[in-house]
Amino acid sequence: MSADAALAGRLAPPRHWRAWRDGLFGSPGNALITLACVVLLAWALPPLLRWAVLDAAWTGSADACRAAGGACWAFIGEKLRYILFGLYEPDRHWRPATALVLLLGFAVLAGLPRFWRPGMVPAGAAALGGAVLLLAGLPGGEPVPTDRWGGLPLTLLLAFAGMTGAFPLAVLLALGRRSGMGVVRLACVMVIEVLRGVPLIAVLYVATLLVPLMLPAGVSLDKLLRAQLAIILFVSAYMAEIVRAGLQAVPNGQYEAAKALGLGYWGTMRLVVLPQALRTVIPSLVTLGIGIFQDTTLIVVIGLFDVLNTARSSAADPQWIGFYDEAFGFAALLYLGFSVAASRYSLWLERRLTTTA
Structure with a gap:
């Protein structure tokens, strides 16, 4: 040169x-x-x-905020605990706070490939179960009904449980839709297309209004449990199509090589096909997770308040009434922060798996 x-x-x-x-x-x-x-x-x-920033009021009363002419961030400071934890008793806020830390900690550990071991399945079940027990006021405390759960812990609980509960069902639906048995394939197609053909709010209405009428006399299910099961079913239909796309991207030679090694159907899927299929659809799975995290706001139709609805209702306090811009702005920042973190994680994981392949 x-x-x-x-x-x-x-x-x-x-x-x-x-x-x-x-x-x-x-x-x-x-x-x-x-x-x-x-x-x-x-x-x-x-x-x-x-x-x-410049004309905002960071401290003071509602009257001082109105006189300032800018944003009233003092309102967020006053209502922060209500926005984050909803109607939960203030003297027991340590419980939803601990549940929130437990859910976020498990999400961080589950996102690192070094922890992708069979033990993560019972660990995830323990994390979700521990969060539910904490929110329920157990053990050692007075039970807290689910209609007092709310805020950010409820949002994360619905999103995490929806994604983790839908994943095994989605894999089975995707495999069933590609099955050579006509009855199984037809049943899976009907489930997927019906659930994908209606909006989530309609599924929540069915879980809230129709399911109690279908249960035997004397049998009842908590409305939060019904909503969670509805979200799991709804997510599984969309996730099944994502997994099916990944399965179709695996070359036929991989199936033939597994068969040549003497692997059966389930061994081929577990050891050869599914690891490659899931790797190719990571961005789509993360996008679905972000969408479900945002769609949890629809649980307001059954009387439960996630973080967006606790922010909205906080501005209805007669003492601080009218500060909806600040309430929705704070909630938007929360959603934006979680969504950006998830998208950056998706890019990092995609690069990580590509380099280690």
């Missing part, structure tokens, strides 16, 4: 800067879109910063 070429290589911008430059200004269309976005940000950001 000549001295001029070496000097040009040292003076050239780094590769990621070149990618940014080409993406933003690589064509007239890209340049026009970039300039339009800059103009939009220049128009929207200054008033937003004035409202959210």
Whole structure:
């Protein structure tokens, strides 16, 4: 390499800067879109910063907030525990807080490949069971009815239990839809298409209104349990189609190689096919998880308040009435934080599994 070429290589911008430059200004269309976005940000950001930061009231009463003219973050400080834990008794907030830490801790450990061992299944069941017992006021305390559960622990519990409970059912539905037995395949197709053909809110209404009418006299199921089972069934239908797409992406040669090694059907699926299929659909599974995490807001139709609805109802307090922008903004930041963390984890896990394949 000549001295001029070496000097040009040292003076050239780094590769990621070149990618940014080409993406933003690589064509007239890209340049026009970039300039339009800059103009939009220049128009929207200054008033937003004035409202959210410069003119905001960080402490004080509701009257002081109204006089400030900006956002009332003092309202969030006053109502934070209610937004996070809902109607749970204030003197027992350590229970939902511990349940929240337990769920988040298990989610972090379960997301690391080094902990992907058979022991994670009972560990996950123990984490979910422990969170339920803590929210229920057990052991050693007065039982807390499920209609007083709420806030962020309830949101995470519904989302985590929905995803983990739906996964084995989704795998069975996906395998059944690809089965050579016509009756099994038809039954799985009907379950998947029916559940995917109705909105989640309709499934929750069925679980709330129709299921109690179908139960024998004297038998009842808690409305939170009915809602959780409805979410599991709903998620399993969508997850089954994602898993089926991964199964179709596995080359036929993998099936033939497993058969040549003497593996049976279930051995082939467990050791050869499913690990490859699930690896290819990680982004889709994470996207589904984010969607279910956000869709838990629909449980308000059965009288339960997740974190979005506790934020909304906190602004109905006569002493702090009207601060809906701050309430919804705080809830939006919570949802955004969890969703961005999940999407970044998806990208990291995809790179990790690709390099270790």
